Amino acid sequence: MYSELDSLSGTVLIILDEVDKIGEDDTLLYELPRSRDIGYLEDVRVGVIGISNNYTFRRNLSPKVKDSLCETEIKFSPYDATELADILHNRAEQALYDGTYADGIINLVSALAYQEASGSARRAIRLLRGSAEIAEGEGVTQIQKEHVRQANEKIEYGNIVESIAEQDDEKLYILKSLAHLALVEKTPARTRTVHQTYCRVVRAYNEDSGNEPLTRRGMFNHLSKLVMFGFVNTIDRNAGAAGGQWSEHGFSDDIGPSKIKEAIEANGLEWKQISTRGVS
Structure with missing residues (x-):
């Protein structure tokens, strides 16, 4: 060099x-x-x-x-919606045919990117491109607001899957356990139920290495992090002196088995079927 x-x-x-x-x-x-x-x-x-x-x-x-x-630091504030609109107009003029988009579409895209991605120009450009692709796929000649909404939901979905895929193995095993429980309508599930399923998942993916599952307490520590990250909801139950106290766990509103499956496969892992029969 x-x-x-x-x-x-x-x-x-x-x-x-x-x-x-x-x-x-x-x-x-x-x-x-x-x-x-x-x-x-x-x-x-x-x-x-x-x-x-x-x-x-x-x-x-x-x-x-x-x-x-001997550095000098220069900070650039995030783009506001007006600046994003200017960037998008420039990109649209180069990438899209005349008459395929209106100013209102550019303004909607820039507003969504500003609200949901802190003024990210990259997000705004992805959203405009995704909207155009959806319109093209439908065979229409002009981007409509519903195309922008659909593209935004698609990007959000992809971002969630990517965030799940970035978790360490133990957290992915727990999420996969909850996915299998959810598929048979066993969520929200008690901690012991999640742990029993988690043990089956860990052993299924570690047949060659022989890695053993964490204890219930060790698993619960990772589960608590998933709650903090917003992937899992935990409900604390109290049945009084006779029934005792326990916790139940299930996916948050934005998470489901299909997203967990995509995240697992995005990491190059096979989606193995895990039986939940006998867990309680």
């Missing part, structure tokens, strides 16, 4: 998009600004521009990197 840079002349700006993804090894950020002092470069000067949505990224840099960068 340095030999290629030195073949140029003058000053070169290196732009690192999503610089926070560089991870714990920030050596490159130390070396680039000092490349002439270190002796890596002779004929060119290097400047570094890092772009990130993570405002806390700089805190995790080592002291030597912070000293080397």
